[in-house]
Amino acid sequence: MHPAPSVILFSSLSGLGFGLLFWLGLGFPNVEGLVAFVFFAIAYALAVGGLIASTFHLGHPERALGAFTQWKTSWLSREAWMSVGALVFMGLYAAALVFLNNHIPVLGFIGAAFSLATVYTTSMIYGQLKTVPRWNMSLTSPMFLTISVAGGALIAGQITAALILLVIAGLVQVAYWVSGDKAFANSGTDMASATGLGNIGSVTAFEPPHTGTNYLLKEMVHVIGRKHALKLRVIALILMVVLPVVLLLLSQNHFVALVAAVSHLIGVMASRWLFFAEAEHVVGLYYGKR
Amino acid sequence: MTQLPTSTDKKLGLVIDLDTCVGCHACVISCKGWNTENYGAPLADVDAYGANPVGSFLNRVHSYEVQPESGPSQLVHFPKSCLHCEDAPCVPVCPTGASYKRSEDGIVLVNEDACIGCGLCAWACPYGAREMDPTAGVMKKCTLCVDRIYNENLPEEDRIPSCVRTCPSGARHFGDFADPNSNVSKLVAERGGMDLMPEMGTKPVNKYLPPRIKDTLNTAGTCGELETVSEDATGFLGWLDKALEKL
Numbered sequence: 001m002h003p004a005p006s007v008i009l010f011s012s013l014s015g016l017g018f019g020l021l022f023w024l025g026l027g028f029p030n031v032e033g034l035v036a037f038v039f040f041a042i043a044y045a046l047a048v049g050g051l052i053a054s055t056f057h058l059g060h061p062e063r064a065l066g067a068f069t070q071w072k073t074s075w076l077s078r079e080a081w082m083s084v085g086a087l088v089f090m091g092l093y094a095a096a097l098v099f100l101n102n103h104i105p106v107l108g109f110i111g112a113a114f115s116l117a118t119v120y121t122t123s124m125i126y127g128q129l130k131t132v133p134r135w136n137m138s139l140t141s142p143m144f145l146t147i148s149v150a151g152g153a154l155i156a157g158q159i160t161a162a163l164i165l166l167v168i169a170g171l172v173q174v175a176y177w178v179s180g181d182k183a184f185a186n187s188g189t190d191m192a193s194a195t196g197l198g199n200i201g202s203v204t205a206f207e208p209p210h211t212g213t214n215y216l217l218k219e220m221v222h223v224i225g226r227k228h229a230l231k232l233r234v235i236a237l238i239l240m241v242v243l244p245v246v247l248l249l250l251s252q253n254h255f256v257a258l259v260a261a262v263s264h265l266i267g268v269m270a271s272r273w274l275f276f277a278e279a280e281h282v283v284g285l286y287y288g289k290r
Numbered sequence: 291m292t293q294l295p296t297s298t299d300k301k302l303g304l305v306i307d308l309d310t311c312v313g314c315h316a317c318v319i320s321c322k323g324w325n326t327e328n329y330g331a332p333l334a335d336v337d338a339y340g341a342n343p344v345g346s347f348l349n350r351v352h353s354y355e356v357q358p359e360s361g362p363s364q365l366v367h368f369p370k371s372c373l374h375c376e377d378a379p380c381v382p383v384c385p386t387g388a389s390y391k392r393s394e395d396g397i398v399l400v401n402e403d404a405c406i407g408c409g410l411c412a413w414a415c416p417y418g419a420r421e422m423d424p425t426a427g428v429m430k431k432c433t434l435c436v437d438r439i440y441n442e443n444l445p446e447e448d449r450i451p452s453c454v455r456t457c458p459s460g461a462r463h464f465g466d467f468a469d470p471n472s473n474v475s476k477l478v479a480e481r482g483g484m485d486l487m488p489e490m491g492t493k494p495v496n497k498y499l500p501p502r503i504k505d506t507l508n509t510a511g512t513c514g515e516l517e518t519v520s521e522d523a524t525g526f527l528g529w530l531d532k533a534l535e536k537l
Contacts, residue, residue, distance in 0.1 A: 001414075058425025059407015066386035066404050070292045073382035074408055080385065130379065131416045132491055188489050189416075191354075196484045196498055197308075197366055201358035206365060209350035210316075212343050213423040219409065282487065283418035286352055286370065 001132060002177075002222045003276035006056040011122060014050025015144060017043050019152025021090050025112030028158050032101045039257035040094040042155065044087070051083060075128055079121035083260045091241040119148045126275075133183035136277045139176045146172045147240070147268055155261050159248055166264075170241035173271060177233060184280055194285040205288025220281035221289050232274055240267025292384045294377065295393035301467040302395045302434055303374050303495035304454065305474045305483060311461035313353055313367030317453035321371070321432075322348040329437045330402050334425035346421040348372070348432040349453055366501055369462070371453070372419035372432035373486065373494035374398050375421075380420060380431075382413035383401045389429070396468075396495060397436055402428045416490045467495055487521035 020043040023029075033040055055061040068084075070077040090111035096102040123144035126135040150165035191205075192198020244260035245268075325348055326332040335345035349371040357363040374391075378398050381389050387413050388404035391397070394483060400411075405428040412420040412429060420431045435451035448455060454462040465474035474497070477483065483497030523531050 057409070059409075059422060059429075060368060060405065063386065063404065063406045066388070067406060068385075070385050070387050073292045074385045074410075076383065076385035076408065087384055090367065125410065128383070129413055131414060189487055191432075193487050193489055195366075195368060196500060197356050200356045200364065200501065202356070204355050204357070206355040207350065207353040209315075209352045209370075210347075214344060215412070215424070216418045219412065219422070220418070281413070282416045282490075286418055290372055 001234040001276045001279040001281060002219050003050065003273050004057050006053050008269060008272045008276065010050045010054035011144075012050070012265065013046045013053065015119055015122070015148040016045025016151040016155065016268065017048070017050060018065060018083075018086060018118050019148035019150070020155045021047060021086060021115040021152070022112045022149060023152045023156035023158060023161075025093060025108035025110075025115060027103070027105065027108060028153075028156055028161075030103075032103065034098075036094065036187045039156070040090070040098065043090075047083070047087065051055060068134040075121055079118060079125060082114055082118040082121050086111055086118050089114055116145065116149075119144055130187075131282050132279050133187035133189070133282070134180040135275075136187075137176070137179060137183055139172065143172050143176045147271070151261075151264055154244060154248075154257075154264055157257065159252055163245055163248055166241050166245050170237060173237065173240070178276075180275050180278070187282070189282045189285065191285050191288070194282065205286075208287060216283055217287065220286040221287060222272075222277055223289065224277070226278060229274060229278055232270055235271060236267050236270035236274065238267070239263045240271055245265075292382050292387050292389060294381055294391055295396075298376075298391070298393050298396035299468070300395040301374075301376070301495050302397055302439070302465070303467055303474070303497075304434075304451070304497060305463040305477050305497050306369055307461040307463070307477075307481075308366050308368060308460050309499060311351075311367040311369060311457075312459050313351055313365075314458065315351050316456050316458060317369055317462060318347060318349050318351055320452045320456035321345055323432070324435065324438070325430075329433055330400075331423055331426035331428055331430070333430060334423050336424045344410070344424060346423045346430045348419075348421070348430060350361070350418075361472075361504075361506075363503065364504065369453075370417060370419070371496075372398060373397040373417060373492070373496040374432075374434060376493035376495060377491060379414040379416070379490070381494055383410045383414045385410070395466075396432065397434045399429055399433055399436065400429050402426070405429050416487050416492065417494075434464075467497075 024039055024043060055064060067077055067080045071081050089107055093104060093107035093111050117150040120141055123141040127140040130136050146169035150169040153162035153165050195203050197203050230271050243263045246262040247256050320331055320439050328346055333346045337343050352368040352370060354366045354368055355363050374396055378391055381391050386404045386406055388401045390399060407422060407427040409422055420429050423430045441449060450464045454464045463474050463477060465472040467474055469475060478497045481499040483499055485494050
């Protein structure tokens with residue numbers, strides 16, 4: 001699948017932002033006044049920044065309000081509702097904390113639930129697609145959720161929780177890669193089932209239907225960069241998990257925490273780039289490609 | 291609404307005969323022509339006369355080589371357009387309700403005024419039947435020529451999809467699969483019409499007729515691998531062979 005920068009930015013930034021909102025909603029750290037303002041400003045910048053980035057890949061962003069209508073069937077529509085729910089409830093919770101120094105736990109809990117639900121609905125946009133076997137796995141949602149909650153804990157300064165969750169997120173990430181490598185073969189879809197010609201003999205693409213490229217090939221038959229996939233996986237894992245964990249164990253001052261957070265975010269972006277670049281859509285089979 | 295209808299009164303669709311298709315791409319061109327001039331946003335081309343032309347099409351013809359265990363390989367031309375699936379995965383993913391399946395005849399359509407161009411429906415389709423228009427920024431797909439098949443301004447013989455009307459070899463057939471006595475239902479029953487990627491669970495309405503079993507002609511020497519070059523030449527060629535060997 002084409003690793004569009006807008007979608008990588010969206011899922012990395014907003015995943016981290018909603019992860020931070022989750023912790024703030026639960027009251028970790030228990031802050032109020034100006035400190036609370038700074039924490040919520042960071043969380044909103046990440047979450048809303050990500051959401052805005054995601055509109056850049058739309059053909060008609062001016063019609064985006066229509067995306068709230070089909071929550072009964074569409075995970076993308078559900079994501080729109082969950083994100084607005086999270087931003088509204090956490091906004092009320094934050095306003096009470098910042099301006100009134102008034103902690104209203106129930107608002108925070110509802111906001112935290114909406115924040116997690118937002119990340120879950122994002123993951124299901126990909127996880128629901130049978131056409132991309134590497135995404136259509138039960139590990140896709142745990143991968144998004146653990147990375148989001150671990151990153152949130154890291155920025156929220158919840159050191160113990162961050163250490164444990166980062167390690168768990170790393171393990172889930174590795175498990176996702178390992179089982180993902182077998183997903184296409186296990187899906188049972190190949191050129192024989194795509195063309196229905198398998199019972200005659202072995203099928204190869206003889207002549208493509210067009211001499212140039214097209215939307216399908218550009219969007220869904222991305223073949224660049226897989227050569228370095230293993231190296232990128234190692235880099236992603238080091239930046240996302242290993243380096244932040246080592247830094248947190250060595251020192252816990254603010255500057256080190258900032259370096260750990262930046263390293264984590266870059267690692268998540270590398271992981272998300274691979275999430276798209278390595279994902280193969282079954283339509284590639286019609287072109288003799290994967 | 292993006293909820294799929296539980297059943298449709300008719301199941302309009304196509305039968306595509308892989309035995310008959312000659313791979314001329316006339317259906318591709320007639321489809322592009324009709325659907326550029328009629329329903330919805332025109333099918334745009336970008337850099338049409340330049341070095342990297344790209345454009346949206348609703349119908350494409352692939353060609354595959356199939357190599358049986360023995361005997362010569364076969365060339366199969368393979369037209370592919372929207373299969374108007376009964377359980378169309380492109381419909382429920384749409385966040386705006388722009389993508390829908392009609393309960394009266396089963397045609398899957400896009401309401402272009404509501405499409406935000408997110409591309410999720412194209413991701414959900416295993417067949418590559420949907421293409422984002424490079425100029426209009428909305429999703430384009432086969433309409434089964436909904437503006438022809440019910441169009442009483444056209445002569446009756448033209449009230450079929452443009453690709454079917456155009457096909458010079460009669461490889462495309464249009465009809466109602468819900469009617470067991472329709473032309474398409476009979477063809478599917480007679481020729482073993484098949485689904486593409488049945489494991490995807492999309493229940494395509496369009497069916498493909500597999501190539502008929504080939505005659506077993508004596509093909510030795512004309513097809514397949516060539517015989518090894520003769521080792522026992524005589525006369526002038528034999529002398530030349532020996533002379534060259536000695537060099």
